[in-house]
Amino acid sequence: MTESLEPDRRTAWRAYIEASQRLFTRLEDDLRVDSAMSFADYHVLVLLAEAPGQRLRMGELAGRLVFSPSRLTYQISSMQRRGLVTRAPCPDDGRGNEAVLTAAGLLTLREAAPHHLHSVRTHLLDDLDDAEVACLYRIFTRLGRRLTGVDDTAAAHTTAPGDS
Amino acid sequence: MTESLEPDRRTAWRAYIEASQRLFTRLEDDLRVDSAMSFADYHVLVLLAEAPGQRLRMGELAGRLVFSPSRLTYQISSMQRRGLVTRAPCPDDGRGNEAVLTAAGLLTLREAAPHHLHSVRTHLLDDLDDAEVACLYRIFTRLGRRLTGVDDTAAAHTTAPGDS
Secondary structure, three states: OOOOOOHHHHHHHHHHHHHHHHHHHHHHHHHHHHHOOOHHHHHHHHHHHHOHHHEEEHHHHHHHHOOOHHHHHHHHHHHHHOOOEEEEEOOOOOOOEEEEEOHHHHHHHHHHHHHHHHHHHHHOHHHOOHHHHHHHHHHHHHHHHHHHOOOHHHHOOOOOOOOO | OOOOOOHHHHHHHHHHHHHHHHHHHHHHHHHHHHHOOOHHHHHHHHHHHHOHHHEEEHHHHHHHHOOOHHHHHHHHHHHHHOOOEEEEEOOOOOOOEEEEEOHHHHHHHHHHHHHHHHHHHHHOHHHOOHHHHHHHHHHHHHHHHHHHOOOHHHHOOOOOOOOO
């Protein structure tokens, strides 16, 4: 195998991977200081808050977070100890388990969100013009669809920012 | 604080953060299967291979990887046990420590790189047109400079892909 990258693509890849890892570290540092939570805690709270009934099957949650089942169990147990979520049997079949957002979890998210969004704006978004925002959306929406195996044809009808 | 994001920016941010985390997980899975190493292992090998004399001070390496000193010590100890790096006193002052790439480390990197670059192309780069590559470069080069505190004026003379 003699795979290589053209110089422009290699430079862009390196800029993206290095700055992104630096950004995620910075955002997590901010979350810990402002709200005493990790990036994973925040992501779980957002996914549960957005889900119907503020609850999600453990398997669905693991898929959305790209976590292994054991990592998710550890994550949810930690959040359960802090009173942010509980676990309940699935109402459909009674076999599986669901993670359920508590009122304390929702209030914690509502308190953390403005600080986190401020970080996201300060570190990344406020520096981007509208064309760059649209470009970011296009690149990473396609990437997300490929990585989750969602059919591109079916998804092509979604409206992109800047299209309207 | 009543911070919020405009809908277009929120959508772009979510697409970027979710797809990027999914991508990094996928690339690490590929690295483990193809080359039995983690993303951090690969990153350390690349940074050392590119450094003058294939060696870097531990503090410099921690800064480049955005690792805490204790995380770096753990990482380098693990790579040392596998024969990929060694540690040596800094030649300048004899006080600090450097991580030094071994020949086995270089050969391991050379064997892993084509597989990793194939993953990067398959999952991300082959899908991007030249304008998107240039956009990715612009956004994340600026982000990296802001996060590392490099002066934008001094850095503005760098040529961007697509400029020539």
